[in-house]
Amino acid sequence: MKTVGILISGRGSNMMALVEAGIPVGLVASDKPDAPGLAWARERGIPTFALSPKGIGKAAFEAQMDAALRDAGCEIVALAGYMRLLSDDFVARWRDRIVNIHPSLLPRYKGLDTHARAIAAGDSVAGCSVHVVTEELDAGALLGQAEVPIIPGDAPETLALRVLEAEHRLYPQVLKEFASR
Numbered sequence: 001m002k003t004v005g006i007l008i009s010g011r012g013s014n015m016m017a018l019v020e021a022g023i024p025v026g027l028v029a030s031d032k033p034d035a036p037g038l039a040w041a042r043e044r045g046i047p048t049f050a051l052s053p054k055g056i057g058k059a060a061f062e063a064q065m066d067a068a069l070r071d072a073g074c075e076i077v078a079l080a081g082y083m084r085l086l087s088d089d090f091v092a093r094w095r096d097r098i099v100n101i102h103p104s105l106l107p108r109y110k111g112l113d114t115h116a117r118a119i120a121a122g123d124s125v126a127g128c129s130v131h132v133v134t135e136e137l138d139a140g141a142l143l144g145q146a147e148v149p150i151i152p153g154d155a156p157e158t159l160a161l162r163v164l165e166a167e168h169r170l171y172p173q174v175l176k177e178f179a180s181r
């Protein structure tokens, strides 16, 4: 299986699910030096990269992150709650080797607030999608999806928890297959 670099901005529960599923993780990188997931990774001896783009700019930030990923032997980049748009240049340098998990059944509800939008639309089913990252937001080829029911009375928060559990099953399963290609 190819070595994976995981990009996070926050709690990193999907990153934890990937690590715990035995995916070979070469680096956990974050644009938020205080991201809780970074400490979790460090405690487990996983190499980490933490740098804020503030002050140095996006190009310099991405160049350093790119170098750290390559130095760590990563061949695939997995976004797991990474809250910044990657530049076209970064996407091109990792063409077809960046994947993301998105909390909706794409192509429905690209972008933010997916759960609130699914509930507001009266959907009875929600879910999550793993897809290849391209220059266009949440639009690359789908690698896998999982559905969960929307239950009457669901709030965005309760639905988000149900979808998150599905994410933790789907992402390791899809990434294992992708990293074994």
Ligand code: GRF
Pocket (backbone or CB within 6 Å): 008, 009, 010, 011, 012, 013, 014, 015, 080, 081, 082, 101, 102, 103, 128, 164, 167
């Ligand atoms: C998840 O809902 C994921 O689908 C989205 O951002 C959230 C990240 O959560 N892209 P976590 O940091 O993995 O806990």
